[in-house]
Amino acid sequence: MTLTYLHLTHDQQTSLDALPFDGNHVVSGPPGSGKSVLAAQRSVMLALTGGPTILLTRSNLLRQSITPLVAALGPRQDAVVVATAHSWLSQWYREQTGIAPTRTDAGWFEWTEFFQQAAVHETAPGFSLVIDEGQDLPPDFYRFCRVLRGRTTVYADECQRLTRTQSTLGEISASLGAGPSHEIAGNHRNTRQVAELAAHFHTGTVAPPLPSREGPLPQVHALSNPGARTDLLLGLAERHPRRSIGVVMASTRDQFDLLTRLERRAPRLKPQMYTSEAASGRYRSLDLGRPGIIIVNRASAKGLSFDTVFVPDTHADSGTDPTSASLRMAYYVLATRARDELHFAYEGSEEPPLIARVSRKVLVRG
Numbered sequence: 001m002t003l004t005y006l007h008l009t010h011d012q013q014t015s016l017d018a019l020p021f022d023g024n025h026v027v028s029g030p031p032g033s034g035k036s037v038l039a040a041q042r043s044v045m046l047a048l049t050g051g052p053t054i055l056l057t058r059s060n061l062l063r064q065s066i067t068p069l070v071a072a073l074g075p076r077q078d079a080v081v082v083a084t085a086h087s088w089l090s091q092w093y094r095e096q097t098g099i100a101p102t103r104t105d106a107g108w109f110e111w112t113e114f115f116q117q118a119a120v121h122e123t124a125p126g127f128s129l130v131i132d133e134g135q136d137l138p139p140d141f142y143r144f145c146r147v148l149r150g151r152t153t154v155y156a157d158e159c160q161r162l163t164r165t166q167s168t169l170g171e172i173s174a175s176l177g178a179g180p181s182h183e184i185a186g187n188h189r190n191t192r193q194v195a196e197l198a199a200h201f202h203t204g205t206v207a208p209p210l211p212s213r214e215g216p217l218p219q220v221h222a223l224s225n226p227g228a229r230t231d232l233l234l235g236l237a238e239r240h241p242r243r244s245i246g247v248v249m250a251s252t253r254d255q256f257d258l259l260t261r262l263e264r265r266a267p268r269l270k271p272q273m274y275t276s277e278a279a280s281g282r283y284r285s286l287d288l289g290r291p292g293i294i295i296v297n298r299a300s301a302k303g304l305s306f307d308t309v310f311v312p313d314t315h316a317d318s319g320t321d322p323t324s325a326s327l328r329m330a331y332y333v334l335a336t337r338a339r340d341e342l343h344f345a346y347e348g349s350e351e352p353p354l355i356a357r358v359s360r361k362v363l364v365r366g
Contacts, residue, residue: 008034008037008038008041009034009186009188011184011185011186012033012034012037012038012184012186015027015038015182015184016038016041016042016045018182019042019153019182021045021046021049021151022151023151023178024145024146024151024152024153024154024176024177024178025152025153025154025178025179025182026134026153026154026156026169026172026173026176026178026181026182027153027154027155027156027181027182027183027184028155028156028157028158028169028181028182028183028184029155029157029183029184029185029186030157030159030185030187030208031157031187031189031190031198031208031332031333031336032186032187032188032189032190032195032211032305032336033184033185033186033187033188033208034184034186034188035132035133035155035156035157035184036062036065036066036069036132036133036155036303037069038155038184039055039066039130039131039132039153039155040055040066040069040070040073041073042130042153043055043070043080043082043128043130044070044073044079044080046126046128046130046151046153047079047080047128049126049128050125050126051124051125051126051127051128052081052124052126052127052128053079053080053081053127053128053129053130054080054081054083054088054128054129054130055070055080055081055082055083055130055131055132056083056084056085056088056129056130056131056132057082057083057084057085057131057132057133057303058084058085058133058136058137058302059084059133059276059299059300059302059303060084060276060284060300061274061276061286061288061296061300061304062132062133062300062302062303062304063082063083063084064285064286064288065288065303065304066082066132066303067082068288068289070082085131085137085141086108089101089109089114089141093109093113093114093117096117096121097117101113101114106138108138108140108141111140111141111143111144114144115143115144115147118144118147118148118149119147121148123148123149123150126151127148127150127151128150128151128152128153129145129148129150129151129152129153130152130153130154130155131152131153131154131155131156132155132303133155133156133157133302133303134154134155134156134167134172135156135157135158135166135167135168135169135172136166136167136302137166137167138166138167139167139171139172139174139175140175141175142154142167142171142172142175142176143175145175145176146175146176146177152176152178154172154176154178156169156172156181158204159202159203159204159329159332169181185208185209186209186211187208187209187210187211188211189211189305189336189339190211190213190336190338190339191211191213191214191215191216191339191340192210192211192212192213192214192215193214193215193216193217193218193362194215194218194335194336194338194339194340194341194342195208195210195211195336196210196362197217197218197335197342197358197362197363198331198332198335198336200357200358200359200362201328201329201331201332201335201354202328202332203325203328203329203332215340215341216340216341217362217363217364218335218338218341218342218343218344218362218363218364219342219343219344219363219364219365219366220314220343220344220345220346220351220355220358220363220364220365220366221343221344221345221346221366222345222346222351222365222366223312223345223346223347224347225347226257226261226347227261229258229312229345230258230261230262230265232310232312232343232345233245233247233258233262233293233310233312234262234265234266234269236308236310236341236343237266237269237292237293240307240308240341241291242291243291243306243307243308243340244288244290244291244292244294244306244307244308245292245293245294245306245307245308245309245310246294246296246301246304246305246306246308246309246310246337246338247293247294247295247296247310247311247312248296248297248298248301248309248310248311248334248337249295249296249297249298249311249312249313250297250298250313250316250317251313251316252275252277252297254313255273255275255295255296255297256273258295258312259271259273259295262293269292269293270292271292271293271294271295272286272287272290272292272293272294272295273294273295273296274286274294274295274296274297274300275297275300276297276299276300288304291307294306298330298334301333301334301337302333304337305337305338305339306337306338306339307338307339307340307341308338308339308340308341308342308343309334309335309337309338309341309342309343310343310345311334311343311344311345312344312345313345313346313347314344314345314346314351314352314354314355315346315347315348315352317352317354318346318348318350318352318353320353320354322352322353322354322356322357327354328354331354343366344363
């Protein structure tokens with residue numbers, strides 16, 4: 001098997017080369033630092049040692065996004081298995097017991113059952129797990145990984161936690177029995193203007209350094225009616241026909257409403273939409289390499305990036321305390337999905353409190 005390197009910066013290459021093959025490791029980095037690229041590269045490097053290698057993501061859409069990265073590195077088709085954590089855990093448990101694992105109200109599993117099976121299960125030599133966006137998996141998952149006695153590498157950023165069952169970097173390291181986390185720096189995704197706006201929502205002690213690449217200031221738009229967001233989105237698509245435009249929304253119902261309006265007004269654009277509620281078909285499997293409009297739910301946006309990001313429903317957060325860490329963290333994730341342009345929008349007579357607190361120096365009022 002021939003190893004191919006993706007386009008890595010010096011710091012990314014150094015981070016990759018510094019990780020020993022054996023043991024458990026946690027790697028932290030801000031948005032745009034290349035964690036998904038490094039997770040794909042790390043998976044292939046571990047697969048080269050001959051053991052089974054599994055690359056896990058929290059969301060199915062991120063799985064779809066990272067699979068081409070693994071394929072681009074040139075291993076055999078079956079050398080690295082890319083899966084969501086839920087699907088792989090369910091399959092692993094079925095293989096050990098012949099039955100499905102018990103689900104909990106939190107959407108995960110009865111972890112005691114997994115610990116018991118892992119304790120008697122003989123892990124294949126060289127078995128490796130690599131986890132991308134690992135902050136959104138619960139501490140018990142990492143305790144299970146430790147009991148499995150494989151080698152686990154986790155890429156995470158605790159300032160991007162979005163789920164109810166989530167882990168801090170300290171919890172991940174302690175649960176795995178790993179040492180202090182390795183850090184990678186740099187933002188290779190956003191423009192300086194997007195990153196400066198995102199820094200307003202950052203929940204850590206020190207925001208990451210701003211990138212040097214320049215772009216337009218982010219904008220917030222007041223919408224007079226639901227149809228106005230369709231007009232705005234069509235304008236963006238017409239101005240930039242070769243760009244990917246990620247529309248990130250809080251409500252699945254609003255996703256379908258927007259998709260219907262777009263298909264009625266401009267069917268030639270062939271917008272795509274993803275919802276985790278779909279088991280298969282056009283709302284489950286997307287072509288993320290095609291330019292154009294992709295409508296996703298906020299819960300599925302983690303790890304993705306688009307040339308332009310449009311968040312048309314910030315009014316949905318008007319009743320939430322603008323100092324809430326969870327709300328700020330959600331907007332930090334939303335903002336940092338944008339490579340070049342970022343647009344917020346709201347319905348009503350007043351800006352949502354979180355948006356209203358942002359200076360006009362970093363957020364233009366449209």
